[in-house]
Amino acid sequence: MQKKFNIEVDCANCAAxxxxxxxxxxxxxxxSVSFMxxxxxxxxxxxxxxxxxxxAVKAAKKIEPDFEIEL
Amino acid sequence: MTKKQKxxxxxxxxxxxxxxxxxxxxxxxPALPWPVQAVCYLIPYFVIxxxxxxxxxxxxxxxxxxxxxxxxxxxxxxxxxxGEYGEGVAVxxxxxxxxxxxxYAVGKSRRSIAGLMDIRPDSANLEDADGSLRTVDxxxxxxxxxxxxxxxxxxxLDGTVLEGESTLNTAALTGESRPRAARPxxxxxxxxxxxDGVLRVQVTKAYGQxxxxxxxxxxxxxxxxxxxxxxxxxxFARYYTPAVCFAALALAVLPPLVLGGGWxxxxxxxxxxxxxxxxxxxxxxxxxxxxxxxxxxxxxxxLVKGGNYLEALAHTGTVVFDKTGTLTKGVFQVSRVSxxxxxxxxxxxxxxxxxxxxxSHPISKSLREACPDCTLQATDAREIAGQGVSAxxxxxxxxxGNARLMExxxxxxxxxxxxxxxxxxxxxxxxxxSVLISDEVKPTARQAMDSLRSQGVRTVMLTGxxxxxxxxxxxxxxxxxxRAELLPDDKVRRVEDLLAxxxxxxxxxxxxGINDAPVLMRADVGIAMGALxxxxxxxxxxxxxxxxxxxxIGLAMRxxxxxxxxxxxxxxxxxxxxxxxxxxxxxxxxxxxxAVFADVGVMVLAVxxxxxxxxxxxxxxx
Numbered sequence: 001m002q003k004k005f006n007i008e009v010d011c012a013n014c015a016a017x018x019x020x021x022x023x024x025x026x027x028x029x030x031x032s033v034s035f036m037x038x039x040x041x042x043x044x045x046x047x048x049x050x051x052x053x054x055x056a057v058k059a060a061k062k063i064e065p066d067f068e069i070e071l
Numbered sequence: 072m073t074k075k076q077k078x079x080x081x082x083x084x085x086x087x088x089x090x091x092x093x094x095x096x097x098x099x100x101p102a103l104p105w106p107v108q109a110v111c112y113l114i115p116y117f118v119i120x121x122x123x124x125x126x127x128x129x130x131x132x133x134x135x136x137x138x139x140x141x142x143x144x145x146x147x148x149x150x151x152x153x154g155e156y157g158e159g160v161a162v163x164x165x166x167x168x169x170x171x172x173x174x175y176a177v178g179k180s181r182r183s184i185a186g187l188m189d190i191r192p193d194s195a196n197l198e199d200a201d202g203s204l205r206t207v208d209x210x211x212x213x214x215x216x217x218x219x220x221x222x223x224x225x226x227x228l229d230g231t232v233l234e235g236e237s238t239l240n241t242a243a244l245t246g247e248s249r250p251r252a253a254r255p256x257x258x259x260x261x262x263x264x265x266x267d268g269v270l271r272v273q274v275t276k277a278y279g280q281x282x283x284x285x286x287x288x289x290x291x292x293x294x295x296x297x298x299x300x301x302x303x304x305x306x307f308a309r310y311y312t313p314a315v316c317f318a319a320l321a322l323a324v325l326p327p328l329v330l331g332g333g334w335x336x337x338x339x340x341x342x343x344x345x346x347x348x349x350x351x352x353x354x355x356x357x358x359x360x361x362x363x364x365x366x367x368x369x370x371x372x373x374l375v376k377g378g379n380y381l382e383a384l385a386h387t388g389t390v391v392f393d394k395t396g397t398l399t400k401g402v403f404q405v406s407r408v409s410x411x412x413x414x415x416x417x418x419x420x421x422x423x424x425x426x427x428x429x430x431s432h433p434i435s436k437s438l439r440e441a442c443p444d445c446t447l448q449a450t451d452a453r454e455i456a457g458q459g460v461s462a463x464x465x466x467x468x469x470x471x472g473n474a475r476l477m478e479x480x481x482x483x484x485x486x487x488x489x490x491x492x493x494x495x496x497x498x499x500x501x502x503x504x505s506v507l508i509s510d511e512v513k514p515t516a517r518q519a520m521d522s523l524r525s526q527g528v529r530t531v532m533l534t535g536x537x538x539x540x541x542x543x544x545x546x547x548x549x550x551x552x553x554r555a556e557l558l559p560d561d562k563v564r565r566v567e568d569l570l571a572x573x574x575x576x577x578x579x580x581x582x583x584g585i586n587d588a589p590v591l592m593r594a595d596v597g598i599a600m601g602a603l604x605x606x607x608x609x610x611x612x613x614x615x616x617x618x619x620x621x622x623x624i625g626l627a628m629r630x631x632x633x634x635x636x637x638x639x640x641x642x643x644x645x646x647x648x649x650x651x652x653x654x655x656x657x658x659x660x661x662x663x664x665x666a667v668f669a670d671v672g673v674m675v676l677a678v679x680x681x682x683x684x685x686x687x688x689x690x691x692x693x
Contacts, residue, residue, distance in 0.1 A: 004291075004292075010174070011139070011170075011351070011354075011355070012351075012354045012355040012358055012359075013138065013139065013305070013308055013350065013351065013354040013355075014138070016305035016308070016354070017135070017138075017305075017309075019305075020305075020309075032295040032296075032297070033295075034294040034295050034358075035177075035355075035358055036177070036180075036181060036294045036358055036359065036362040037181070037291055037294045037295075037362075038181075039291065039294070039295065041292070041295050062133040062134075062135065063133070063135050065125070065126055065129050066126075
């Protein structure tokens with residue numbers, strides 16, 4: 001399943017770091033974070049999607065404390 | 072400005088005032104003990120920098136040590152510890168001004184691109200069973216429902232006109248304000264703006280599948296497909312920041328150990344070094360440039376599916392065109408009638424149409440279309456394989472066909488060397504004249520080829536047509552190379568042959584997207600033309616031209632090259648200035664003030680350079 005989310009990140013570098021961190025999570029097939037459009041694309045196994053999303057948000061908040069996501 | 076930005080602006084102003092007050096106070100009363108001075112400066116410092124400090128601390132706690140917050144926190148806290156209170160506050164203040172500017176510039180380009188793509192319909196007027204109208208969200212309209220579009224409104228969903236006549240403006244989709252007619256029975260595309268007629272439209276696609284939703288989706292997703300240059304920068308930043316941190320540490324510790332003493336000076340140099348090294352200018356300006364490029368292009372009716380394709384397009388050395396429907400209109404038309412002396416055009420056309428009236432060949436069809444009032448009837452029509460037809464018209468034997476037919480019957484004729492298919496006509500053994508039927512070349516095709524040649528791009532044309540026709544079109548348009556008489560499978564193979572030759576850079580293929588999806592996928596850059604309303608083309612291509620104007624290909628390449636030029640300018644400029652100032656800072660020539668320029672100044676300049684990509688006036692002129 002592939003899903004797109006509206007997010008809030010304040011700097012381009014953090015966006016890139018979040019992208020790398022989310023990509024590295026187990027179960028994530030692909031991920032992309034766009035600073036310009038403030039969007040995150042996450043592709044993961046259907047059955048684990050919610051759990052993986054939670055992990056992704058946690059990883060993102062670790063990098064950028066002001067990270068927000070619209071679920 | 073957003074709420075966040077306004078709050079930041081207020082903080083900057085407050086901190087600036089407090090900073091100025093502290094500076095004046097300490098200047099007027101230099102006798103103040105240092106703790107009092109420190110406190111005076113610490114107030115503006117915390118007003119302006121508390122969030123940076125917080126993020127730096129959180130970063131260390133989370134194990135994400137090396138980011139710009141960390142660099143700034145260490146540099147300013149270090150300056151404070153060395154007693155340089157004023158500089159510490161000033162660096163933080165300028166850093167925040169730079170951040171605010173960056174966030175404002177990015178927000179502005181984001182909004183202006185959203186404005187360019189202002190095609191999202193707000194509402195639809197749904198007609199209920201009793202004929203009353205209800206304003207609803209376009210997403211809530213089911214397929215098959217009837218909607219009413221009033222003059223000046225956007226068409227909210229793709230559909231078919233049931234009632235009413237109007238002209239539609241598709242400028243927001245194609246970048247050209249060429250009006251399209253809408254009549255009952257015709258399809259209308261969401262996102263176009265209704266002229267001055269009221270239309271009743273039956274919806275054929277749900278909002279999610281409509282043209283508008285697909286285009287918006289495509290543009291939005293384009294920033295998620297990153298170019299190599301973009302990935303290079305983020306990868307670079309990952310190694311760069313820790314590297315400069317250790318270099319700064321070395322700068323602070325090694326020279327005093329080796330040279331003995333001078334700790335304060337070297338630590339100060341190291342802090343200056345840290346301020347200079349902040350990578351924000353690079354990290355922000357590159358995606359901003361690509362984003363601006365994609366946005367500017369979409370305003371011209373060119374949808375690029377990602378920064379990577381913009382990059383690939385900029386390095387394209389060969390453009391392969393499909394002929395029919397791409398360079399030509401794909402419609403066969405009588406373009407010239409050349410009667411033999413003593414005969415009229417009407418006579419030739421009428422006889423030719425009559426003789427060919429039994430054939431279903433597109434050539435015959437175009438002859439009949441060119442002569443709608445012809446009443447002559449042919450009898451006893453016979454096909455002469457590979458040559459033409461023979462028929463009886465009003466008791467005369469009429470021959471219509473190619474040059475070989477004339478030769479085989481030993482009829483002297485005047486050859487017509489026009490580009491296209493020539494039908495020669497003879498009546499009772501006498502040559503009457505010829506009719507030239509051709510697929511008309513698009514008016515902007517020549518311009519497209521000229522534009523590509525001036526950019527040093529080789530052009531190749533592929534066609535299933537005969538060699539003669541292909542050679543004619545190639546000569547007329549100034550195409551460098553062509554391959555004729557190709558079967559659909561051959562096209563893929565030819566493109567693969569051309570792809571194998573990497574010496575000329577990337578290969579782009581431009582087609583109408585209807586039956587060349589496999590070739591579009593194989594090419595480095597697949598360009599689909601006339602994609603308005605064609606889902607298959609939008610799906611298969613990397614670059615989508617909303618209308619069928621081949622000149623847009625040259626335009627797209629110019630934009631891509633300009634985008635890459637700006638990207639390289641920013642990389643070279645930002646890195647060059649940083650390296651220069653890092654060296655100057657290490658040897659003590661550049662102080663903290665220079666460092667602030669090297670950081671914030673370079674970032675502002677790089678961002679301004681990137682926003683040039685949004686201006687499309689430069690392209691419009693041509």
